[in-house]
Amino acid sequence: MxxxxxxxxxxxxxxxxxxxxxxxxxxxxxxxxxxxxxxxxxxxxxxxxxxxxxxxxxxxxxxxxxxxxxxxxxxxxxxxxxxxxxxxxxxxxxxxxxxxxxxxxxxxxxxxxxxxxxxxxxxxxxxxxxxxxxxxxxxxxxxxxxxxxxxxxxxxEGTEKPERRELDPQAGPLTTLRVPENIGRRYAAVAGDRNPIHLHALAAKAFGFPTAIAHGMWLAARVLAGLEGRLPDALVHDVSFKTPVPLPSTVSIASVPVDGGWDLDVRSARNGKPHLAGTVRPIA
Missing domain, CATH: 3.10.129.10 (Hotdog Thioesterase)
Incomplete structure (x- = not known):
């Protein structure tokens, strides 16, 4: 090593x-x-x-x-x-x-x-x-x-398709979140992740995206922030990134309490396209 x-x-x-x-x-x-x-x-x-x-x-x-x-x-x-x-x-x-x-x-x-x-x-x-x-x-x-x-x-050959984890978006209360056009640049300034696909629409188009997209880890953190004060002190937070969040856009967040933690689902508020599925579970 x-x-x-x-x-x-x-x-x-x-x-x-x-x-x-x-x-x-x-x-x-x-x-x-x-x-x-x-x-x-x-x-x-x-x-x-x-x-x-x-x-x-x-x-x-x-x-x-x-x-x-x-x-x-x-x-x-x-x-x-x-x-x-x-x-x-x-x-x-x-x-x-x-x-x-x-x-x-x-x-x-x-x-x-x-x-x-x-x-x-x-x-x-x-x-x-x-x-x-x-x-x-x-x-x-x-x-x-x-x-x-x-x-x-x-x-x-023979690679099996993994099982997709999905949460019924109507299973819990929905929170609507407006994702601003500049959030990629704002998050990059803090996190250091300056991938061009997150910064400007023209740069993102060079990589095949119609517009800039939000950082997945910003979205994961933003969803977790909405549960602040209701999270276990010791936890496992698991998220799967489904489809990119175009900038700007509006997303709907569903959070369902389960086993002392949460099931999470983030989708486009316009067409229901899934962006993120996740869970939060306490550590015993």
């Missing part, structure tokens, strides 16, 4: 430039055995507040469960731009995200991160893989995240 012990968070803009320049060179059938670690990250209070505001959370000293994802994200991009990584970064689609928050983490607690790739597997639309992130306070594991990415292509 190749260990990369970092002393600061990688800068994303040079990594994106590297990804664009080296994309055609990424070919392979195995994931690199690299791990990236970053120790004792001090939470920037101004950055935390900016994240809380853009995602709709209350301003508080406790980190939202989704906040540590964006602190681990640059390590994931560093790994995915390695020469040994089998796929170009451009074209990977974030299709699922699972967060396990074992307890609330406070802004005054230094956090250490470890990121690695695992579980390259066939999928009916190509191949999937997981980026695994773990956060610790001292020696205590407090948070983990599994980001599942899809590389579209020809799947191996």
């Amino acid at each position: 190749t260990a990369h012990e970092l002393t600061s968070s990688p800068s994303l803009l040079p990594l994106y430039a590297k990804a664009a320049a080296t994309g055609p060179l990424h070919r392979g059938t195995e994931l690199p055995d690299s791990t990236y670690t970053l120790g004792d990250v001090t939470i920037d209070r101004d950055h935390l507040v900016a994240y809380q505001r853009v995602c709709g959370f209350r301003v508080a000293d406790v980190l939202p469960p989704t906040y540590l994802h964006i602190l681990a994200f640059p390590l994931s991009i560093a790994l995915m731009t390695e020469q040994a990584f089998p796929f170009p970064l451009v074209g990977l689609v974030h299709v699922n995200n699972t967060i396990t928050a074992r307890r609330p983490v406070r802004a005054d607690e230094p956090v250490s991160f470890t990121v690695r790739a695992d579980n390259l597997r066939p999928h009916p639309a190509g191949h999937q893989l997981d980026l695994l992130a773990e956060a610790r306070v001292g020696d205590e594991p407090v948070w983990s995240g599994v980001s599942t990415y899809l590389r579209r292509g020809t799947p191996p």
Whole structure:
């Protein structure tokens, strides 16, 4: 295993430039055995507040469960731009995200991160893989995240189509949310994820989208923020990203209480197209 012990968070803009320049060179059938670690990250209070505001959370000293994802994200991009990584970064689609928050983490607690790739597997639309992130306070594991990415292509023969998880959109009260045209730029300014498909309509059209689309992790966080004060302290938050949310648009959010947690469904308020399906469950 190749260990990369970092002393600061990688800068994303040079990594994106590297990804664009080296994309055609990424070919392979195995994931690199690299791990990236970053120790004792001090939470920037101004950055935390900016994240809380853009995602709709209350301003508080406790980190939202989704906040540590964006602190681990640059390590994931560093790994995915390695020469040994089998796929170009451009074209990977974030299709699922699972967060396990074992307890609330406070802004005054230094956090250490470890990121690695695992579980390259066939999928009916190509191949999937997981980026695994773990956060610790001292020696205590407090948070983990599994980001599942899809590389579209020809799947191996006999690949079975996974069962789709759907929630009846009429199963619970609906909340209507207006998603503004500039939310991609606002979230990118905080999260650092400056994929062109989220920033401007013209840039998104170059990648085959009719308009810019919202970040999936912004949508996941925004839905979670709507449940603030009604969430377990220790939880598993799992979301599947179905179809992109065009900017601007209006979405309908259904949240149904289940087993001490929630079932979640986000759809277009105009035509009912599913955007996100998810669950929140308490950890015993």
